[in-house]
Amino acid sequence: MPLKALGLNCTLSPSPKPSSTQKLLDQLLDGLSKHGVGTDSQRVVDLNIKPGVKHDEGAGDDWPGLRERMMAADILVIATPIWMGQPSSVSKRVLERMDAILGDIGDDGRYPTFGKVAIVGVVGNEDGAHHVTAELYQALADVGFTIPAGSSAYWVGEAMSDTNYIDLKKTPEKVASTIATLTTNAAHLAKILKASNYPAPP
Template identity: 45%
Template sequence: MKALVINCTLKVSPEPSNTEALASVVAGRLAEQGVEVSSVRAVDLKIAPGVVTDAGDGDEWPEVHERILDSQILVMASPTWLGRPSSVAQRVLERMDAMLSETDDQGRPVAYNRVAGVVVTGNEDGAHHVISEISGALADIGFTIPGQAWTYWHLGPGPGPDYLDEQKGRDWAHSTGRTMADNLLGVARALSERPLQATG
C-alpha cells in the first residue's frame, strides 16, 4: 500500500512548513502500519496552470500525476488563507481535473478505488470550509472520501500564532490525524479487496 502527501503550502523549501508538520502526523501513522509514504511540496515544482495532465516543456506536473496513480491513498494538505484553500491547492486540483477523462484498463475513472483525505493548518478560522472544498473536489474527480478523513489545527477566528509556535490544540489535531490515517487505510484496504467497478 502506498500513500502520497501533497503539501500545498506557499512556503518554498527549505522554509519550515506548518502544514507539512501536521501532515507528518498522518504520514507517520500510516507508516507505522506498513504504508509506504512519500510527499511532495507542490510550490517547489513548476506546475503550469490549466486542466491537462501534461502542459508541455518545463511542466513538472506529469511526475506528480504518476505518483498519484502509483498510490492508493492521497493526502492533500493546505494552509488556510483568507478562509480558503491556498492558491497552490487550487492549482493542484485544477491539474487533477484532467483525471476526469482518464480511465484504467477496465474503463473506470483512474481515481476510482483510491482514497483521499485533507489536512489543514492556519492561524485563522475557515478550516472546515477548506476541508469541504478540497474533499468535494476530490470526490468529483473520483476519489473515495472516508468518514472523518481530515484533521486541522487553528486557534479560532482572527490572527494568532502558527502551529509550529504553539502547543495548544495539538493533542486534538494529532489524535484526529491518527484517526484520519486509520480510516484512510481501512477503506483503502476494503477497496483493494472489493474494488468499485466501471458503471454503465
C-alpha cells in the same frame, strides 16, 4: 501488495522555509505508516506546476511526473494552509490539474482514481477549516477519490495571532486523536478497495 501514500504539501513557502503545513502532513503520513503504509511527500511549490487542465502543459511542466507519483499511490494526502478563508492557491492548482482525470473515464465507466483514498489536513490562524475541507473533498470526490469516515485533521489558531502550528510544543489532544482516527480509517478503506475495487456500472 503494501499500500502507498503520497502527501502533497500545498504551502506557499518554498523549501527549506519552515512550514506548519509540513508538520501536519508529516503527522498524517506517520499515522498512515503505523498501519504499514509506505509514504512519500512533495512540497508542490518547489515544482513548476503550470496552469491548465491537461495532464501535460508542455515544456517545463512538472505535473506529469507528480501525477505519475499520485497515480502510483493508494492514498493521497493533501495538506494546505488557510489564506483569506480559502485553500491555498497551490492546492487549487493541484485540483485544476486533476480536472484532466475526468477525461480518463474507461470503457467500463470508471476513472483510474476509483479505488484510491484521499484525506485532507488544514492549518491556519483564522476560521475556515471546514470550508477548506469541503472545497477539497468535493473536488477530490468529483475526480474519483474515496473519502473515509471522520473529520479532516485541522488546527486553527487565534485570528491574527503570531503563533503557528509549527510553534506548538505539543500537539493538542483533539488534533492528535483526529489524526489517529483519520489515518486508521484511510488505511482500512484503502485496503478494502485494493482487495475489491468498485464494480463497473451496469
